Amino acid sequence: MVMSQKKRPLQAFSEEMPRKGTVGRRERRQAETRDRLMHAALRLFAQRGLADTSVEDITEAADVGKGTFFNYFPSKEHLLIAFGQYQVRKVEAALAEAREAKIPIHQVLRRLVHSVSRDPGRTPLLIRSIMVAPLTNDAVRESMIVNMARGRKALAELMTIGQQRGEIRNDLSPRHLARAVQQGMFGGFLLWSLDPALEISGWLDTWVEIVFAGIKTSEAEKTPPSRPAVRR
């Protein structure tokens, strides 16, 4: 039986938000198995790519029976959709954090970028596997569209909070600002997956520095000139 992803709470397989009180033991165990399968698959895709990884390789690495796989995922490609959902949860967690803990958006963004890069940043081959599936498979692409839209929605809400606090520019819509951030993030993964010589971990902070300067409230809007500006 293929289980509906809609019925399964996404929180259940997120590292970030276990929410143990809200689901029963059976659901929790299912979520753990699903999570184990996804992470085992990511490790294998990172080593040898999606094409050269079989379902049996994945179930063996996850230490579950081969038939079990299809209770969770109709195909290998569907693992990538689950991974996309897992990444979206991180964006939603960043939004919740910004809202509740009142952390500056610049800092939220920096943490988020490191957090969503952790898994894709393992090997260029993993990102290439993650990218090829939606580019070549219509069903995967349809799910990816849904995930990307959910990610942009959370990012747009983050931008709205930033605008309300005077941290993010008000002259553009949160939706557009969110799209620019997502676009840069995806582009960063793509470039690195094609050219691994483009080192990625040290690059992330520089990129956030540039993208944040693009979306923040400008100095002219934000602060009255309290001291003479210094010319370079």
Place this chain on the structure above:
Amino acid sequence: MVMSQKKRPLQAFSEEMPRKGTVGRRERRQAETRDRLMHAALRLFAQRGLADTSVEDITEAADVGKGTFFNYFPSKEHLLIAFGQYQVRKVEAALAEAREAKIPIHQVLRRLVHSVSRDPGRTPLLIRSIMVAPLTNDAVRESMIVNMARGRKALAELMTIGQQRGEIRNDLSPRHLARAVQQGMFGGFLLWSLDPALEISGWLDTWVEIVFAGIKTSEAEKTPPSRPAVRR
């Protein structure tokens, strides 16, 4: 006989820079045929994708003999490398324009973004074809790495000019600024190729607005406070 791309001047098949005086009639005719094959292929890839387009489809659409194709390109995928070179020439043309005509970098960037989007912006299917080849084919990826590096080099020189003129921020290296611009550009194509509902032509100017704010000299660096800042 497969002709070496290194021996063939790239200018010879660029719309932007025909440089008719510098090449003979035979070379010019070869360059025109090569150009015709590439553009015929792009049209077909845009309609039906790379996988569903044969070499014969391309030679027929370009109105040349089937055997002629292999005098120019070892495979269909190599057309995409030629297309990458064609795109890089546009970046190099933008650099030359900025240098010679002293056009503001913001404006150069806006024109360039529209110019490099013209072909990929035909259909999402075309971009997906362009993306899948380097993600799955090592030889195409190697050539793509060379093209991307050439594009970043020209962008970095553009950033250097901007820094010298006080238009581009000086606190980051031109290389990093160029990478951020290229990353956003590639990410934009990728997002749109996956989700065509993300309209692209109207988006380009907004994106340039955001990315330019990220790389420009900040107000604090640039201008002394001549009038009181307005708070929003």
